[in-house]
Amino acid sequence: MFTRVKISIFLLFTVMCLLLVPLKAQSIWENDTLALDSIYKDVLMHSQSGEWLKYLCKQVGHRLSGSPAYQSAVEYTSQVLDSIGLDSVYKQTFLVPHWRRGKPSEVRVVESATGSFPITSLALGNTVSTGENGLAAEILMVHSIEELEKLGKEIVKGKIVFYNRRMPDEVINTFHAYGRTVDQRYNGPKLAAELGALACLVRSVTTARDDEPHTGSTYHNPDGGNIPALAIGMASADRLEQAMRLGKVRLWLFCEGHFSTDKLSSNVIGEIRGSEFPDEIIVVSGHLDSWDQGEGAHDDGAGCIHAMDVLHTLRRMGYKPRRTIRCVLFSNEENGLKGGAHYADQAKGRGERHLAALESDRGGFTPRGFTFEGDAPGFIPAFRKVGSWSDLLAPYGLSLEPGGSGADIKPLQPQSTLLVGFVPDSQRYFDFHHAATDVFETVNIRELKMGTAAITSLIFLMDKHGLSAH
Numbered sequence: 001m002f003t004r005v006k007i008s009i010f011l012l013f014t015v016m017c018l019l020l021v022p023l024k025a026q027s028i029w030e031n032d033t034l035a036l037d038s039i040y041k042d043v044l045m046h047s048q049s050g051e052w053l054k055y056l057c058k059q060v061g062h063r064l065s066g067s068p069a070y071q072s073a074v075e076y077t078s079q080v081l082d083s084i085g086l087d088s089v090y091k092q093t094f095l096v097p098h099w100r101r102g103k104p105s106e107v108r109v110v111e112s113a114t115g116s117f118p119i120t121s122l123a124l125g126n127t128v129s130t131g132e133n134g135l136a137a138e139i140l141m142v143h144s145i146e147e148l149e150k151l152g153k154e155i156v157k158g159k160i161v162f163y164n165r166r167m168p169d170e171v172i173n174t175f176h177a178y179g180r181t182v183d184q185r186y187n188g189p190k191l192a193a194e195l196g197a198l199a200c201l202v203r204s205v206t207t208a209r210d211d212e213p214h215t216g217s218t219y220h221n222p223d224g225g226n227i228p229a230l231a232i233g234m235a236s237a238d239r240l241e242q243a244m245r246l247g248k249v250r251l252w253l254f255c256e257g258h259f260s261t262d263k264l265s266s267n268v269i270g271e272i273r274g275s276e277f278p279d280e281i282i283v284v285s286g287h288l289d290s291w292d293q294g295e296g297a298h299d300d301g302a303g304c305i306h307a308m309d310v311l312h313t314l315r316r317m318g319y320k321p322r323r324t325i326r327c328v329l330f331s332n333e334e335n336g337l338k339g340g341a342h343y344a345d346q347a348k349g350r351g352e353r354h355l356a357a358l359e360s361d362r363g364g365f366t367p368r369g370f371t372f373e374g375d376a377p378g379f380i381p382a383f384r385k386v387g388s389w390s391d392l393l394a395p396y397g398l399s400l401e402p403g404g405s406g407a408d409i410k411p412l413q414p415q416s417t418l419l420v421g422f423v424p425d426s427q428r429y430f431d432f433h434h435a436a437t438d439v440f441e442t443v444n445i446r447e448l449k450m451g452t453a454a455i456t457s458l459i460f461l462m463d464k465h466g467l468s469a470h
């Protein structure tokens with residue numbers, strides 16, 4: 001009896017050992033749950049994204065494409081990509097428009113029922129100068145392009161138009177709120193010029209309640225007829241609105257803005273070649289240029305660091321991708337989109353097949369998920385395939401929805417099965433967007449790392465399982 005028990009225990013032990021050995025030897029990559037858990041742990045413990053972003057923000061600073069600072073950003077990110085053991089690191093070079101701000105703008109209410117007072121302002125990107133002495137005129141306040149159009153030439157001529165529409169507070173996703181407001185910044189000055197206005201002020205498109213003005217692109221007609229256009233701070237816009245309720249307001253303003261000949265600029269690219277399907281490319285990207293304010297920390301330093309950090313994480317963890325995984329840092333997103341267009345042209349010329357392209361361009365905040373778009377025949381099955389991973393991603397707070405992707409990857413739509421937007425929490429992004437307040441200190445490094453882990457997880461699943469139905 002005793003011997004039989006001993007033998008049984010021995011057999012049980014042997015069977016358990018036999019079961020445990022293959023489990024232990026099994027690669028973490030074979031089990032998706034285990035792989036994602038390992039990716040998150042590895043990124044949170046070992047990612048260098050905080051140091052990289054700090055360097056980009058503090059040593060390089062803001063970096064409009066065509067500027068010497070942008071060139072420094074190209075050199076720095078190329079060096080980082082060179083140092084993490086990729087299969088290749090290279091640049092794509094092309095011409096970008098070159099605009100400079102010149103002297104700081106000045107705006108002052110010179111006549112109103114509440115007296116004279118200064119307005120905090122910042123010239124919009126692509127704007128023209130007022131001339132040395134500035135210009136003065138009566139203000140005309142409107143809340144939309146349509147409202148200005150209805151007023152017509154007779155009323156608008158000779159005035160300074162003030163677009164005063166706020167981002168709607170009641171819209172939960174602030175990117176949707178931004179989308180409903182930004183037309184007055186991009187197209188508003190164009191219409192004001194057509195109707196004979198002398199200049200244009202735009203309430204900053206922001207969720208912040210401070211007085212920091214937020215710049216951004218405005219339409220520039222290369223054939224002329226442009227007028228100076230400036231963003232003004234929220235508190236200044238409130239004060240101006242109040243003064244206008246009490247009667248006529250006259251305002252003086254000065255600003256500069258200069259276009260010079262196009263400059264050479266580059267996209268920075270690094271990749272790990274796929275071991276089984278090298279011709280199937282998965283892009284992970286951000287844009288390296290920023291507006292000429294602050295440090296471009298959230299827009300889009302964070303996105304570039306995410307893209308670089310995804311490749312670093314896969315290398316550090318010893319993952320061998322089946323497909324080619326390519327990090328692309330685009331130039332000129334802010335004032336021309338030439339980087340995205342050039343990349344898509346080159347890809348088309350080489351007949352490259354992109355399985356998916358992902359862009360991170362919504363800041364370094366806590367990840368909430370991904371949005372997907374596409375019009376290739378494989379889009380629906382690919383989106384269904386991605387949907388089958390929702391249970392794996394849900395524990396990390398990540399949802400998968402149809403929606404927009406990114407401005408730089410959009411030109412790839414005809415050549416890419418899936419375009420993916422990384423979606424972090426949107427509530428604070430527009431506090432800093434295109435303003436002097438977009439600095440390194442506003443980025444929570446743990447949240448930034450969570451972004452890398454989220455994106456790496458999705459890229460891993462796409463690489464391992466592919467995007468076809470079977």
Ligand SMILES: [Zn+2]
Binds near residue numbers: 287300333
């Ligand atoms: Zn951006």
